[in-house]
Ligand SMILES: Nc1ncnc2c1ncn2[C@@H]1O[C@H](COP(=O)(O)OP(=O)(O)O)[C@@H](O)[C@H]1O
């Protein structure tokens with residue numbers, strides 16, 4: 321294992337810039353997302369000022385350019401917390417029309433059957449809380465990337481599953497604004513749910529058109545954003561509506577995502593390891609740079625490692641390499657060393673003679689990749705060393721597969737990481753799966769249920785891990801601002 325530095329780091333938190341790496345494709349997601357919304361106090365409270373002070377329910381965390389350094393003591397910063405739906409009591413909610421923006425962008429097959437309902441299940445706690453407190457829920461989401469009204473992107477296939485999970489009959493509107501929607505809202509009973517049609521059927525949604533946002537907002541009395549997967553988009557239903565609806569608060573899912581992806585990562589139980597994989601270093605620069613500020617151990621896998629190998633003078637055959645990122649790779653290695661982060665690159669790899677499931681393959685040391693061969697997975701020695709490093713940790717975050725896990729021959733490294741994290745999670749280690757293909761891998765291995773947190777947002781989680789501000793979060797009402 322090429323250990324750039326052996327001693328753990330204890331770095332200050334600070335914001336990082338970095339490239340955007342938003343994987344836009346809707347991916348298959350793990351089928352067993354653990355949903356554990358924080359239990360809510362039912363005692364009446366003034367809105368807002370509760371969250372930071374009474375617990376860590378929603379204590380820290382907006383992905384702002386500055387994060388809290390609570391407990392780290394070296395730098396005074398501002399900690400912003402957002403109001404949570406849990407701060408709203410039945411006195412606030414009973415009979416009120418609540419516009420809930422969820423991310424129900426689930427994959428559908430050719431028969432319009434939902435193939436993974438993770439995002440629907442993830443939205444349930446917030447909706448249930450609202451209906452149990454007598455609110456009238458106006459539920460909004462996008463599905464896919466339609467250009468105008470497109471029947472195959474209608475939300476009709478979502479209604480039966482939503483109804484089943486909520487235990488009530490969910491009504492659906494054929495539009496998301498206009499007189500017909502208004503009359504359906506008017507007839508909505510307390511505890512009822514009306515699903516608006518795909519909000520992206522209007523181009524004004526993605527343009528964050530203020531008039532369109534105003535029309536959406538006019539349907540309701542207050543706003544809950546629970547659409548973590550879309551929180552990195554400044555759209556009318558995620559950002560624009562907050563200008564017209566007060567209060568505008570975070571739902572339980574959004575809160576949980578922030579608690580883990582910002583809270584647990586910014587203030588981790590140590591040692592804290594980050595595992596970063598995926599195809600290209602260019603898509604993960606921001607994440608690597610940001611995590612280097614926070615973690616003690618950084619494990620790298622996936623296609624990106626070959627750029628690091630080449631930067632160190634190794635032959636990489638026909639492996640994926642980004643020639644224009646060689647200097648960057650060198651500087652990331654130097655940065656890890658300077659910060660005392662133990663950066664581990666795989667010492668052996670599985671190479672193939674073509675990019676195909678039936679390719680010939682063999683295991684070679686990192687220094688032994690011949691011309692005509694490409695590295696498609698990490699090798700068994702690397703798995704062993706990664707496992708030993710992970711055994712020392714208390715917090716682990718994982719983003720990106722270790723190899724081409726979609727092909728069975730090159731899935732062992734990714735599956736080994738998934739299994740190791742499951743084992744650690746069961747021993748009490750905090751395990752966070754940061755969205756995207758790693759979520760699909762965890763689902764494939766069947767260990768999603770034991771992880772501490774599995775993000776429902778690919779692009780959103782990456783942006784958050786890079787330290788970027790999510791427009792859908794920043795627009796929400798603040799609970800309190802603390803200068804430490
Ligand atoms: N050695 C490799 N060579 C080529 N592609 C790889 C390699 N290792 C992993 N990949 C591919 O990387 C893709 C995931 O990359 P990326 O989108 O960056 O990760 P994520 O979706 O987790 O953010 C997967 O489709 C996987 O097949």
Ligand SMILES: O=C(OP(=O)(O)O)[C@H](O)COP(=O)(O)O
Pocket residue numbers: 342343344345346347423425464465549550553756776777778779780
């Ligand atoms: O699936 C989504 O993002 P993801 O694929 O990055 O997880 C979200 O629903 C956002 O969709 P978008 O990338 O079309 O804005």
